[in-house]
Amino acid sequence: MKSITGRFGIFGGQYVPETVMNALIELEKEFNAAIQDEDFMQEYRYYLREYAGRPTPLYFAQNLTEKLSGAKVYLKREDLNHTGAHKINNVLGQILLAKRMGKKRVIAETGAGQHGVATATGAAMFGMQCEIFMGKEDVRRQALNVFRMRLLGAKVHSVESGTGTLKDAVNEAIRDWVTRIEDTFYVMGSVVGPHPYPTIVREFQKVIGEEARAQILEKEGRLPDYVIACVGGGSNAMGIFHPFYHDKQVKLIGVEAAGLGLETGKHAATMAKGSVGVLHGMKTLLLQDSEGQVMPVHSISAGLDYPGVGPEHAYYKEIGRAEYVAVTDREAVEAFVELSRTEGIIPALESAHAVAYALKLVPQLPKDKIVIVNLSGRGDKDVETVASLPEVEV
Amino acid sequence: MNMMDLTMNRIDMVFNDLREKGSKALITYITAGDPNLGATADLIIEMEKAGADIIELGIPYSDPLADGPVIQRASARALNNGIKIADIMNMVRSVRQATQIPLIYLVYYNSVFKYGIDRFVKEAHDVGIDGIIIPDLPLEERGEVFDITKQYGIHLIPLVAPTSHQRIPKIVENAGGFVYCVSTTGVTGERDEIQTNIKDYMEEVSRYTDMPKAIGFGISNPDMASQLKDYCDGIIIGSAIVSLIEKAASRDEMLDSVYRFIRGVKRVL
Numbered sequence: 001m002k003s004i005t006g007r008f009g010i011f012g013g014q015y016v017p018e019t020v021m022n023a024l025i026e027l028e029k030e031f032n033a034a035i036q037d038e039d040f041m042q043e044y045r046y047y048l049r050e051y052a053g054r055p056t057p058l059y060f061a062q063n064l065t066e067k068l069s070g071a072k073v074y075l076k077r078e079d080l081n082h083t084g085a086h087k088i089n090n091v092l093g094q095i096l097l098a099k100r101m102g103k104k105r106v107i108a109e110t111g112a113g114q115h116g117v118a119t120a121t122g123a124a125m126f127g128m129q130c131e132i133f134m135g136k137e138d139v140r141r142q143a144l145n146v147f148r149m150r151l152l153g154a155k156v157h158s159v160e161s162g163t164g165t166l167k168d169a170v171n172e173a174i175r176d177w178v179t180r181i182e183d184t185f186y187v188m189g190s191v192v193g194p195h196p197y198p199t200i201v202r203e204f205q206k207v208i209g210e211e212a213r214a215q216i217l218e219k220e221g222r223l224p225d226y227v228i229a230c231v232g233g234g235s236n237a238m239g240i241f242h243p244f245y246h247d248k249q250v251k252l253i254g255v256e257a258a259g260l261g262l263e264t265g266k267h268a269a270t271m272a273k274g275s276v277g278v279l280h281g282m283k284t285l286l287l288q289d290s291e292g293q294v295m296p297v298h299s300i301s302a303g304l305d306y307p308g309v310g311p312e313h314a315y316y317k318e319i320g321r322a323e324y325v326a327v328t329d330r331e332a333v334e335a336f337v338e339l340s341r342t343e344g345i346i347p348a349l350e351s352a353h354a355v356a357y358a359l360k361l362v363p364q365l366p367k368d369k370i371v372i373v374n375l376s377g378r379g380d381k382d383v384e385t386v387a388s389l390p391e392v393e394v
Numbered sequence: 395m396n397m398m399d400l401t402m403n404r405i406d407m408v409f410n411d412l413r414e415k416g417s418k419a420l421i422t423y424i425t426a427g428d429p430n431l432g433a434t435a436d437l438i439i440e441m442e443k444a445g446a447d448i449i450e451l452g453i454p455y456s457d458p459l460a461d462g463p464v465i466q467r468a469s470a471r472a473l474n475n476g477i478k479i480a481d482i483m484n485m486v487r488s489v490r491q492a493t494q495i496p497l498i499y500l501v502y503y504n505s506v507f508k509y510g511i512d513r514f515v516k517e518a519h520d521v522g523i524d525g526i527i528i529p530d531l532p533l534e535e536r537g538e539v540f541d542i543t544k545q546y547g548i549h550l551i552p553l554v555a556p557t558s559h560q561r562i563p564k565i566v567e568n569a570g571g572f573v574y575c576v577s578t579t580g581v582t583g584e585r586d587e588i589q590t591n592i593k594d595y596m597e598e599v600s601r602y603t604d605m606p607k608a609i610g611f612g613i614s615n616p617d618m619a620s621q622l623k624d625y626c627d628g629i630i631i632g633s634a635i636v637s638l639i640e641k642a643a644s645r646d647e648m649l650d651s652v653y654r655f656i657r658g659v660k661r662v663l
C-alpha cells in the first residue's frame with residue numbers, strides 16, 4: 001500500500017510532540033533517498049546475506065503435514081536468522097540509515113527482547129552507542145535476552161511505569177528520543193509509531209515475503225493458499241504479507257494473542273476487541289476504555305503483549321485483505337511443544353501463536369492446499385517460561 | 395453561536411492587561427484529580443490568590459509521553475481515583491462560579507478523539523474552559539480540532555520547540571491565545587538549567603508572530619523565571635508545583651506550599 005501522506009486509509013499519521021517533527025521529516029527524506037540509492041540497498045543486502053544469513057529456508061514440514069493430514073505446511077525459517085528472529089532484517093536497514101544520517105547513538109524499545117538484541121547486535125557491529133528500553137515485567141520473563149543485550153554492550157533500562165511491558169517501553173523510548181533528538185536515532189522495532197516508521201519497518205521486513213514468494217513458486221510452481229503469521233506490532237506479519245498483497249487468491253491470516261481467553265479481558269487481541277484510537281504517534285486499532293485510556297493487556301508472549309497494532313494491519317483488516325484471529329496462551333504453549341516434538345524446531349512463543357492457528361486450520365483443508373507459516377523466531381528465550389508451567393512435562 | 399462567544403477570550407484579556415502593566419504572565423499547571431478533584435478545585439482558587447494568571451489543568455492519561463516522572467505519577471494517582479472526563483468538566487463548571495481566571499485543558503489527543511472532538515470542545519466551552527493544549531497533536535494533524543475550537547471560541551494553543559525552525563510560521567498561522575514555547579528538547583520535569591539559547595530561539599519565534607509567547611518545560615524556581623522573563627510574555631510552571639502537591643502530608647500543607655511557591659515566582663515577574 002503506497003501512502004504519500006503516511007496514511008493507510010484513516011490509519012497512521014504523526015501524533016507526536018512538535019519537538020520530534022523535524023526529525024521525522026528528515027528521517028522520511030533520508031529513507032526515501034536511501035531506498036532509491038543502489039549503493040545503500042547493496043550494502044543492506046550484503047549484510048542480510050553475509051551477516052544475518054539470508055535467505056532463510058522455506059522448509060517443508062513433512063512430519064507436521066503428515067500428522068495433520070490436511071494441507072501441505074511450509075515454515076518460513078526466520079528463526080534461523082542471526083540473533084534468532086526476523087527483527088534483525090529491520091535493524092540492519094535502520095542501523096545503516098542511522099549511519100548514513102551520521103547518528104552515533106541508537107535507542108530501541110523491546111518486548112520479548114529480540115528487537116533489543118538485534119539492535120544491540122547492529123550497534124556493536126557498527127560501533128554505535130546503544131540503549132534499550134524494556135518493561136520491568138519483560139526484563140523478568142525474558143532474562144536471557146537481557147543478558148545478551150548487556151553482553152553486546154548495550155545499556156538496558158528497566159521501565160517501571162504503567163504496566164511495565166512493551167507499551168511502556170515504547171513510551172519511554174519516545175521520551176528519550178524527544179530529549180536527545182539531535183544525536184539519537186530511534187530504531188523502531190515493529191510496523192508501529194508515527195509515519196514514516198510503519199513504512200520503513202515494512203520495507204525492511206518485506207524481504208521475508210519476497211523470498212517466501214519466490215521459494216514457493218520454485219518448490220511448488222504456484223502461490224500458497226494461506227500465509228499465517230503472528231501479530232504483535234505486526235512486523236513479521238507485514239513483512240511476509242506485503243509481497244502477496246496483489247495476489248488476491250492468497251489468504252493472509254494474522255494471529256493475535258488471546259491470552260487467557262477473549263472473554264476474560266486478559267488478552268492482547270487488538271483486532272478482535274480494539275477500537276480506533278491514537279497511541280505511540282499513530283492512529284490505529286487500540287485496546288482502550290470509553291475514555292481512551294489504554295487498557296492493560298496480557299499475553300504469555302512478551303512480543304505480542306501490546307495494546308495496539310501497526311496501522312497498515314488495521315487497514316488490511318478494514319479493506320478485508322487480511323483476516324485476523326486470536327489463539328490463547330494455552331494453545332500457543334501446546335503448539336510450542338508440538339512443533340518441538342514433531343519437527344525438532346523450538347519456536348518463539350510469539351511464533352507459536354501462528355503455529356497454533358495452523359494446527360487448527362490445516363486439518364480442515366484438502367491435501368492439495370498449501371499453507372506457509374512464518375516462524376518469526378526461535379524459542380530459546382522462552383524455554384524457562386514454558387518449563388515453569390505446571391501443564392508442561394519436560 | 396451565543397453572545398458569550400463574541401466576547402473576548404479570557405486568555406486574551408489577561409495578556410492585554412499584563413502588557414499594559416508591563417508584567418509577565420504566570421501560567422501554572424496541575425493535574426486534575428491529583429490527589430482528588432476537591433483538591434484541584436481548591437488549588438485553582440489558591441493559585442489564583444497567590445498570583446497565577448492562567449491555569450492549565452492536565453487531564454490524566456494512561457500514556458502521557460510528553461511528560462516526565464513527576465507528572466506521570468500525578469496522572470497515575472488521578473486515574474487510580476477513577477477520575478473521568480465528565481467529573482473534570484463538572485468540577486470546572488462549579489469552580490467557574492467562583493473565578494474568572496483563564497483555564498486551559500492540557501490533554502492528550504486520544505482522550506479528545508475517543509470522547510468525540512466536537513463533544514469534548516463543546517463541553518469544555520460550556521463549562522468555561524478558554525484554551526486547549528494537545529501536546530501530541532502537531533500542525534499536520536490538528537486541522538479538525540483547530541476548526542472546531544475556533545467555532546467555540548476556544549484557543550488551541552500552538553506549541554513550538556527549539557527544533558521547529560522553518561515550521562514556526564505555519565504553526566502560529568491563525569492561532570490564538572499564546573505560543574507555548576517549549577524551552578528545551580525533552581519531556582516535562584524540573585531542571586537545574588536550560589541549555590537552549592533562549593534569546594535566539596525567542597527572537598526566531600518573534601519574527602513570525604506578535605502573539606504573546608510563554609516559555610515552559612523545566613522551569614523550577616524564581617531564579618530561572620527571572621532569567622527567562624525578559625524574552626517572553628509568560629512563564630509556565632508545572633512539575634515544580636505537582637511535586638509540592640505530591641510531597642504534602644495534608645491538604646493544608648499542600649495549599650500552603652503551593653501558595654508560597656507561586657508567590658515567590660510571581661514576585662519576580
Ligand SMILES: Cc1ncc(COP(=O)(O)O)c(C=O)c1O
Pocket residue numbers: 085086111112113114115189190191230231232233234235236237302303304348350351376377378
Ligand atoms: C520472535 C518474535 N516474533 C514476533 C514478534 C512480534 O512482533 P511483530 O508483530 O512486530 O513481528 C516478536 C517481538 O518481540 C518476536 O520476538
